[in-house]
Amino acid sequence: MRLPCPICGERDLREFSYLGDAVRLHRPAPDAGTDAWDAYLHLRDNPAGRTRDLWQHEAGCGAWIVVTRDTVSHAVEGAQLAAEMRDAD
Amino acid sequence: MRFSALRLLTEGLTGNRGWGPHWRDPAPKSEYDIVIIGGGGHGLSTAYYLAKEHGLRNVAVLEKGYLGGGNVGRNTTIVRANYFLPGNSEFYSHSLKLWEGLEDELNYNVMHSQRGLINLFHSDGQRDAFARRGNAMINQGDDAVLLDRAGVRKHLPYLDFDNTRFPIYGGLLHPRGGTARHDAVAWGYARGADRRGVDLIQNCEVTGIDISGGRVTGVQTTRGAIRAKKVGIVVAGRSGQVAAMAGMRLPVESHVLQAFVTEGLKPCIDHVVSFGMGHFYISQSDKGGLVFGGDLDFYASYAARGNLPMKEHVMEAAMTLMPMIGKARVLRSWGGIMDMTPDGSPIIDKTGIDGLYIDCGWCYGGFKAVPGSGFSFAHLIAQDRHHAPAAKFRLDRFRTGVGLMDEEGTGAQHNLH
Numbered sequence A: 001m002r003l004p005c006p007i008c009g010e011r012d013l014r015e016f017s018y019l020g021d022a023v024r025l026h027r028p029a030p031d032a033g034t035d036a037w038d039a040y041l042h043l044r045d046n047p048a049g050r051t052r053d054l055w056q057h058e059a060g061c062g063a064w065i066v067v068t069r070d071t072v073s074h075a076v077e078g079a080q081l082a083a084e085m086r087d088a089d
Numbered sequence B: 001m002r003f004s005a006l007r008l009l010t011e012g013l014t015g016n017r018g019w020g021p022h023w024r025d026p027a028p029k030s031e032y033d034i035v036i037i038g039g040g041g042h043g044l045s046t047a048y049y050l051a052k053e054h055g056l057r058n059v060a061v062l063e064k065g066y067l068g069g070g071n072v073g074r075n076t077t078i079v080r081a082n083y084f085l086p087g088n089s090e091f092y093s094h095s096l097k098l099w100e101g102l103e104d105e106l107n108y109n110v111m112h113s114q115r116g117l118i119n120l121f122h123s124d125g126q127r128d129a130f131a132r133r134g135n136a137m138i139n140q141g142d143d144a145v146l147l148d149r150a151g152v153r154k155h156l157p158y159l160d161f162d163n164t165r166f167p168i169y170g171g172l173l174h175p176r177g178g179t180a181r182h183d184a185v186a187w188g189y190a191r192g193a194d195r196r197g198v199d200l201i202q203n204c205e206v207t208g209i210d211i212s213g214g215r216v217t218g219v220q221t222t223r224g225a226i227r228a229k230k231v232g233i234v235v236a237g238r239s240g241q242v243a244a245m246a247g248m249r250l251p252v253e254s255h256v257l258q259a260f261v262t263e264g265l266k267p268c269i270d271h272v273v274s275f276g277m278g279h280f281y282i283s284q285s286d287k288g289g290l291v292f293g294g295d296l297d298f299y300a301s302y303a304a305r306g307n308l309p310m311k312e313h314v315m316e317a318a319m320t321l322m323p324m325i326g327k328a329r330v331l332r333s334w335g336g337i338m339d340m341t342p343d344g345s346p347i348i349d350k351t352g353i354d355g356l357y358i359d360c361g362w363c364y365g366g367f368k369a370v371p372g373s374g375f376s377f378a379h380l381i382a383q384d385r386h387h388a389p390a391a392k393f394r395l396d397r398f399r400t401g402v403g404l405m406d407e408e409g410t411g412a413q414h415n416l417h
């Protein structure tokens, strides 16, 4: 698997570290309540198919990116900078 | 049909013509008391103990593929009870005791081999941690022996003891740890359940779960609708999808874990050896292949095959620990879909829906749990209360933060286990 960093271009998987589902971009308010925090921290759609997850180009430019890819075929559709994606959502 | 040495001999001398199928191939009935979704190790053992321990025989196991085609037939077969935390400790201890009587119990050769498991350590700090783990195991009633460097060398003379980065200081030996034949465990439980009247239905994928008024009423499958009073979900890596059929989201992320086997060699590795610092472990199968693996690939995946970087890492760790392995040729590698929870420990619990139960979150360690999980899950389904050794595997522990079981001490967060 090679991931397309929006800044550096397509790079080897080994340059990236993985955080998980992009749900992590949407941190609830501190007083949002147990359900919201549980959903944010623990519960996952865990899709077999298209997913969006957070990776950091750790051994490259250091950017956090959101990769759209398929969990069954490992095909990678594309990636965006996490900061841009969060602001757009 | 009972298996015995005499029977084997007679069959061997008469062309093996007397063996029949080990279980029936029934068509699904329209209704059962209990439906178990998933014919992996845990689903089959659950059905077996429902019939055997609780006298519940109007039970079906629904499997979308063939019995034992999932993780139960893809793992590296290590069986051990060397857990540290309350909750895991008593559960795996109970499971190992069931393993020790399993071949008599099932009249099936599951090739359980208690060859001893050695976890290596490489620093004073790690020695302390392993001594503490060993004491926890002994307190639980299991066995552990702290070996120094010379002690490890006696058992494992072929290791590189003077590796610059990870010199071997010693190891924690768990003499009752070992391996078993994975397929045989699935087949043995399948046969045992079938003989007690359980219907094992293959090529039958569950596509929906019927719920009415907060109660489960049955399932939709590729072979028609089946009504049921109780339904158990035991689908390992597919837990997220099946739970979604009941409107649930789980604290589970599915990841790929790879394993490798070499060509068959003469016996050379007598134990199960685990090199935690290199994320590497190895044993030798009865056929002679060296069976080994490493860590998760570390990204969500349902592909049942991994990527090259983890393969490279595992090979490097193997060469670091035992340079002699460089002469062996790898025959094949494969992957399985692991149901990872945030704290790395499993779930055996009721759901918010009456009559619907779930057993999942086995991460990369559920093979050794096959007997214990089936026993405890059957107890929960039959009696509607938790079985003591598995009582801490609660679904709501993440939500409440109470009773998390994070063996690695890295934090109860996805991507850390």
Ligand SMILES: Cc1cc2nc3c(=O)[nH]c(=O)nc-3n(C[C@H](O)[C@H](O)[C@H](O)COP(=O)(O)OP(=O)(O)OC[C@H]3O[C@@H](n4cnc5c(N)ncnc54)[C@H](O)[C@@H]3O)c2cc1C
Pocket: B037, B038, B039, B040, B041, B042, B043, B062, B063, B064, B065, B066, B067, B068, B069, B070, B071, B072, B073, B074, B075, B076, B077, B078, B079, B204, B205, B206, B207, B234, B235, B236, B237, B238, B242, B257, B258, B259, B293, B334, B335, B336, B337, B362, B363, B364, B365, B366, B367, B368, B369
């Ligand atoms: C490479 C590798 C190495 C491992 N090594 C070890 C080890 O050394 N020791 C250890 O203890 N554990 C190990 N494990 C973990 C262990 O294999 C699993 O935790 C355990 O097998 C999971 O439980 P199971 O046997 O019930 O799963 P599975 O065998 O995967 O059973 C689940 C079944 O559910 C079926 N299913 C899914 N969806 C549906 C549906 N909708 N309808 C009907 N059926 C469905 C699947 O087809 C499958 O057969 C390893 C795993 C892997 C992949």
Ligand SMILES: [Zn+2]
Pocket: A005, A006, A007, A008, A009, A057, A060, A061, A062, A063
């Ligand atoms: Zn980059």
